Amino acid sequence: MTFKHYFLLSFLGLALVGCEQSATDKVAPEVSGAEIAPPEAISPQGDESSEAAIRKTLAGAQDKLRISEERGFAWTGTADLLEQANQALENGELERASELSNALSMQASALVEQADYNDASWPEAIPK
């Protein structure tokens, strides 16, 4: 077991624990993968400040996506997620837009981490 696998095990544990909580606790953040609330997660209030916050989250995520892609790392689902988030925003569905933008932000952060990890540690993947 490498450090990576201990990290993933810990992550899985958190994901499953959080999953149980999400069924009963509306305040608890969504869990696992794209649904984990990023640090800049926002709670829509249905007003202009919420919309601005969502747009800020989306812009930040887009920056990260662009940088990651320039480094050679992009995922297949992010473009759809971005489109859906923008669509929800246009339709005034702030709660849905917030969820999607948070998910996108999470994925964008994970992409940056993936690029960082590979830049630093790809030789570790060479079988000994």
Place this chain on the structure above:
Amino acid sequence: MIMKVKSCVSWRSGFLFAGILAAQTLSALAMGESETAAPDSSETVPEDIAAQVELDIDAFQGFFARRFPKVEFAEYRNGVYALDEASREQWLEIEEFPPYEFAVDQGKVLFETPFSNGKTYADCFENGGIGVRQNYPVFDENLGEVVTLELAINHCRERNGELPLAYKKGDIASISAYMASTSEGQELNTKVGSEAAYEAYKQGKKFFYSKRGQLNFSCADCHMQVSGLKLRADVLGPSLGQVTGFPVYRSMWTELGTLHRRYAGCNKNVRAKPFAAQSVEYRNLEYFQSVMNRGLNVNGPSSRK
């Protein structure tokens, strides 16, 4: 109700992560053409580069020798069919009436058909393009980049006033298949002949071992670490021997396709946005893989599931 749905989504994601974790833990435990072809500058390669490449080849091929001690080196050119007896039997039956045969015939016609200026592909390639597949990909010192056979075909077209062909399938796959068929049995002979070539090789190597996509898998994860094991119903093929049989007729495609088409499919499978066929990234990857496959015989075109 909303929370119920969200909870299900969370559980689904949890299981997805569990699947990925299991697979990755398992893997850890399982531990040119005449005008463009670069001159063979292997004699001027710095010793440390040549030595490093040789070490890489030894380590790469040694990995498979240890992992599959009963599989002879030459057999790896048959891809997954070197490992899985049941699949091999089916494959051999398919190869009795090769589904790519028509494409090879069509490729021969295309290869011999003169361009509008009267020249043909044969004018662009060493030895008239016959029996040269094993020399590709090649690092072109003048261009400063890796040139694959498909890229060389399009370079030839463009120099003769023709439009380039699409890279994943169709005519280019047919021409490539015909040219490969004339190299049957020739040993892959991809060289790393300069500092610049070594840079391209290293980029290809990094690509091969880098984890990509939302599923966080590298080429090596599937085609080294868990090669020979099953992914759902299919046995994962070894990376050693992957490039020798291309272009291939895939039953899934119901047509011939190029190696870069397959790369893109692989990337999509791990939810990574694929690069364009003949992008620098994929050419470097092909270059690295071909160096690692040194010594295996060309047997393209071939058929795969």
